[in-house]
Amino acid sequence: MLETLLLSAALATQPNIVVFMVDTLRGDLLQAKTPHLDEFASESLVFPNANSTTPSTRSSAASLFTGVGPMVHGVRHGKTHMQNYPGAMLSAELDKRGYNTLAVVANPNIDPVFGHARGFEEYITLYKRKMEQPVPAAPSDLVSPAQEVVESAAEIAGRAKKPYFLFVLAIDPHAPYGPPGSECQGEQECYRAEVEYVDRWFGWLLQRLPSDAVVVFTSDHGEEFGEHGQWRHGRNVWETSTHIPLMIRCGKKGVVTSRVDLLDLASTILVLGGGTPPEYWPGRDLTKPITTRPVVSLWETWRAVRWEGIKYLWHENKTVVFDLDQDPAETKPFRAAPVDDESLIPALRALGYVE
């Protein structure tokens, strides 16, 4: 009896946790009008300087799900997966603590075949559901708009055992751009229209979730519109591709300007769920004051390390450095000024550094 009472008390302190990830959503939302997100931000911890670990769905979601970066979980480029990753999974850790672990996903890049579903008790893949109908959907109908995603999320949350952890991946701002029924024109206008569409349906879902649920709003990576000569995502680690929105509604509110990432989010969620992150998880608990650590993004031959606002970017043996606080668009790299070191040559020669 005593054990049961203690267990009940422990569960009562564990909130329901919902992570709403929007695929391909830039940190600046491309200046879309998002009244529901604005209201959500006013009651949340807001992290305006958050980054994804890569510019790719499969890899970034793997980082959130495993609490470690791509070099550890193994999804480092478009052809890798984490089927054999042996480390801890956020979902499994929460499951061990009594959570009902659930997911609704609209992007096949995190299909169970890639290893993402480990630790989830129920993992709904909306595209497969459509493919398995008696009359399979046409390829163009396999992409579920936010309305379908949130209706499925609300249904699953409504019947979930408490406490639950619900991961939702909507896919709207992903190309091709333009929400259902929109008459938008041009790539940026149609992208913005999709962001506004997903804002509306995120607001709809919020009204159907318990008001005391922890709710996270974030993205897996950004999107480029030619700022650095490339379009879409999955090509490099410029901020256009790796700066993401991050807000956590957890009973605290305010703006935290420290540089953070999806690894921090993994640790934060596990702590909120009553767990202790494994020692090899580099993430911090974002609901508490945090110390600075390097925030890394990588993809193929690209590497980026940020120490707060200073970003080191490596690509093809070139290194450039940006001050993101002064130059968020990354247009003005620092250049090392030439140094007259002639007078030092005798001393350097004595040490064998020059001939």
Ligand SMILES: [Zn+2]
């Ligand atoms: Zn994505």
